[in-house]
Amino acid sequence: EEPQGAPAPTGTAGRQVVQTPAGTAGPTCTLEQFGGTKFDLKTATVGFSQSEKEANPFRIAETKSIRDEAAELGIGDLKVTNAQSQFSKQITDVQQLIAQGVQLLVIAPLNSDGWEPVLQQAAAKKIPIITVDRKINAKPCSDYLTFIGSDFYEQGKRAADRMIDALGGKGKVAILLGAPGNNVTTERTNGFKDRVKEKAPDITISFEQTGEFAREKGQQVTEQLIQSNPDINGIYAENDEMALGAVTALKGAGKEPGDIKIVSVDGTRSAVQGIVDGWLHAVIESNPRFGPLAFETAQKFLDGEAIPDKVIISDRDYDTTNAKDSLGEAY
Amino acid sequence: MNREQVSRLLQQHGAVMVLGLLVVVGSLAFDSFATTANAASVVVSSSFLAIIAVGMTFVIISGGIDLSVGSLFVLGGVLAAYGSQYGLLVALLLPLAVCGVVGLLQGLVIARTGMAPFIVTLAGLLGVRGLMLAISDEGATTYLVEDRAFATLGQGEILGLSYPVYLTAALALLAMVLLQRTGFGQNVYAIGGNEQAAALMGVPVVRTKVYVYVMSGLLAGLAGALNAARLSSGVTILGIGLELDAIAAVVIGGTLLTGGAGGITGSVAGVLLLGVIQSLINQVGNLTSAFQQVVSGLFLALVVVAQRLLSKAQRLT
């Protein structure tokens, strides 16, 4: 039995691409503006605060990418903490990293708000903070350096586009929401709904229930959903795991691939395989490989270059046209 | 001091001793552990759990349990952040009022109907989180703290420690006096030790129980409000599983879950123990998240076994 979903391949496959080339638009930040002092990244102590357990493809690939790139660059002292999905713990983790004397912080925030105490401490010590995958609601270039990541709202909109395509602009759609209270959930939901309202008023969103980003929950909710709403045409899952749970539920209910169009976000290997198998209609990528871009940005900053206040990466779409060929790049 | 007194002290302060031991071991093993900055971060981050644990101590000594504190904590934070647009007073009073009322309702149900506290407060856990989601647009809205004075309450510092630490210390002291030196405290012990007897001895059982749950609710709300002040926002994803941390801290501190025995010092030591364990795991640095969990589970088991053996040894002498 060959277990699926082995760790993401290293190398340049699936590397993040910046959407807006650096320095073309928006405010920028230099070392001078920030008020920091230059140091050598190789000999520096760098802290990385991960938000969730490395137990799903996204987090595994993210942490691995940071660690690999640090090793690649010869950064000797990388300290990694994991908040195990507890926001209070993440705040403490970062504070303890600061206490351990880190000079650069890379943070994958669990939540966008509530970073006040950390930002104060870091600002007092002039420690540059790069947040990855989720934003922090604060002032770039003073509270933190910059944000590197995807635009979740945009992801929702793109998912809506694919759904509208799939249904030909009309039908009934169900949403499998992420964990309640999570910024990602909120933005992916809003993006999707806004787009549907704007472009396809004939699509009704008749059902939204949380699947808490987990496969089992996605399966259970979908089972209930298709039983009492057999007329549903499409399912928008806010991450791949829930989409795959939905697939299991559809299989169990005797549906055929394509009966119900599923669009999801993330781009894990299993999901892309799901497109190949015909169960998923499309997947919007959310690329977790932040290592190279994060350290590149840090190096540029230390070299005195101007850094944009946000570095939005360009995520791909997977669908039947490219799924088979892209399997190797999915994480 | 005779032998018996020494051993009694040992048992009552088992958690303090294990804490001391852990700190010594940690300092020897890691250079960056015993720094003031690290100590401060442990103490500051522990203070919110400590406030909750103080309330939980009363509940557990009275023979009950309160599973709703995690939800009240997050509700308190959201309400405080929401209220802060109307100024400091509202920011403080709104969460206290709501959480106090929730505690009051739970207390009334428990004391009046004789339903198990575990299940009543489990319903509280669900219901309060539901309420929190309802007022924050299913968790999508994060209210930001508007009032500077209120934010200062959570962020201001004296001697490198933020205000909540001092407030926690003051509350703990007050709680100790309340527990040991007032009729209310005696009633709490009596009810937990033997509820039927307490009733026959003239203890106002219903009233005391209600007070205990109100207190627990108030303290959880206060901790949430202070935390919101510290974070400058009413974060909606907090507090999941916090009740278990609080219970663990109280029990590690030597309070019996069956009620009737225990104290505040132990609970505070228990909270610090949990904080120190976390900090030690962070010091190790390169454990994967899964290993971190294994290690903290083992630590927890070790601590309770050590604590238990200490108290057993005491009974034999």
Add this chain to the structure above:
Amino acid sequence: MEAVLEARAVSKRFPGVLALDGVSLALRPGEVHALVGENGAGKSTLIKVFTGVYRPDEGELRYQGGTAAFGSPMEAQRAGISTIYQEVNLVPMMSVARNLLLGREPRGRFGVIDAAALYGEAERVLAGYGVETDVRRPLRTLGVGAQQMVALARAVSVDARVVIMDEPTSSLEPREVETLFGVIRRLRDSGIAVMYVSHRLDELYQVCDQVTVLRDGRLAHTGPLAALDRLKLIALMLGRDLDEVRAQGVTRFSRDRHGSGADAPVVEARGLTRRHVLDGVNVSVEPGEVVGLGGLLGAGRTETAKAIVGALPLDGGQVLVAGLPLRGGSTAAAIKAGVSLLPEDRKAEGIIPTLSVRENIALAALPALGRAGVVSEAKIDRVVEIFMRRLRIKAASQHQLVSELSGGNQQKVLLARWLAVRPKVLLLDEPTRGIDVGAKAEVQALIDELAQEGLGVLLISSDLEELVEGADRILVLREGTVVGELSGDEVTEERIMATIAEQADG
């Protein structure tokens, strides 16, 4: 004189039982009123009705000339009715002092409890009742008797008009009983009404003026005690003919000696030692012999019995059953070898309150009452039926919860539990505590009968009369050591007292 507390035609019903049926009783200031009756007659229930624990279904309560309806024991207590309940009702984990003064702690500055004054006051109060102990230690570390004294001191030291005592002497030593009587007389002389429940008839005649007899929840008699002699009182309680009672006598122990004295001991304990508690205790019991253990409170009798069945970890010593050493620390092993203990504290160590009478009786014998771990209801039926009949256990049915039975019947259920395992030796710790005369006689007769059949019995009792009449041989314990052995003609109350006193003085 006007009654201070009065029940008029009070009835109280429990599922399946009419515990009180139109009972009227008047309690006057300055009198000591005895309330007697068989187990389950309704004494404790009546008391609980008086003190607001239960509300009567019918009838009326009057207190100090007006109708009274106490919502809770607290209200009754506030109004001046102070009660010592049958089961010690204090908080075991709290310190002695805090138990004693709960709700009346001396206050210092800011209304905060003054700890020093608290302990001082507690020591002073308890000294008046002959209890000398560290008032800071948890109550549970005290023996049952001392706990009872604390409860008594607590009840009496509040400002009360009525003091109700439900079997206060059942776990007291003779000396403590004297102290108690002193207290009662003092209360009476100061115009307080005292209600006194006891199964020990001698005591009633020592302190009581009035008597009320309950039988099956109904009033059987009320009037001056002096007008009734002992036999008449018993006849009233049992509802039997005077002649019948006279013919059978009061204690049911036969006067002949059991055991040949030549047999090898069936159980023999050698040098039982546990720091601060037991110090080299030697005990042996022959088949068919009843060995008594005498001594004052805290002498270590309970501990000796517990040590024999392996329920008390020992520092030294050995127990042999039929010559073979018993594995220490295992009650199961002792029971298997044929040694069983009827514990002293019925509530804490005896009954399983959540289970029925039937299940309580069958508990220890379960492994024998089935095959391959599956219980046989038929076998249980047989055993339960036999013992409920033989011990005359009074219950609505065998499926009634044991916690709903009266104290005496609970004790019989426990006896049945032990007899069901067919032990070779039975250690009985206060087997007749809280049992009415009728049941007491039955139990005593049973002990006799069992001994005749070859069972070895170790009898622990604070009732000297029972000890003397029941035992063939008596070991006197003091501070964890055997200080004397009496046998044959030496077995008299005087000699036991003398042995204890002699050693205590020396």
Add this chain to the structure above:
Amino acid sequence: MAELTSRGSARVAVLKPQVYAWVQDYGVYAAVLVLLLFNVLFTPHFLDASNFRTQLVQVTPIVIVSLGMALVIGTQGIDLSVGSVMALAAALTVLYLGYGWLPAAVVAVIGGAVVGAAGGALVAYVGVQPIVATLALLVGVRGLANVLVPQLVEFRNPDLIALGSSSVAGIPVIVLIAAALTVIVLFVVRRTTFGRQVVAIGGNRSASELSGLPVKRVLLIVYVICGLLAALAGVLATARLQASDPTSLGLFIELSAITAVVVGGTPLTGGRIRVLSTVMGALLMQLLAATLIKHNLPQSWTQMVQAVIILAAVYATRKRGTR
């Protein structure tokens, strides 16, 4: 005459407590009926056979876990580690799937038993309070499961998938397994010496000790059984999911299981175990969750309604004091 009236009123007085007792004993059944009725009236497609199959299949893991939890609660204990044990079982299953599904399932169940033994030993022999002993396991064992299988692993073993999705006579296999386990546990509680000893220990531990019951051994076995059942639930849930997901499988199931047990009328104070009512309790909670999802209530409402229903159910089954 007086005799007669007193007997007559006695009958009335006896009748009322009987109604109470009935509600107390069968309140859960009534609540399930009410909820069913509501759904029949207001939920589209509720009476489809597929719907009942869905509900039964989804409730299976909770039922199995609750059975073990009921035993533990009967001894006055509690086991918080069941969810983590499910995760461990999921991890072990997929690790050993190479040897075939049965050996893998056996290893998983043994793993659960070992965790149960660890918790039981802490409780019975060291004397740690159940809630903390099993809390340590809750944290540690989930970590262990994640160390063994760091992320969700899909499998294609047809036998295991069949276990999770095939039916016999229209009834899913896993539901049949749960039913069989219920019967077994019912038998153990009602008819075996062990079952009686469990409740006796929960009712009064020191009395049980003095009655020669092997208290520590019984406690240990109870926790082992609970771990074993949780592991089995983990294997079945894994089979159904067609993937091993140690990260989120069984999260918070301990609370659902405890709720099911208590709503079923088993007191947390021990000394009593109600097996069938526990199953009913689990069904009630499942049906409630399904109703709320099918009617598309937002999460906030779902949680508040659940809170109210739990309170109402437990209120109905609570023990009434005599006054």
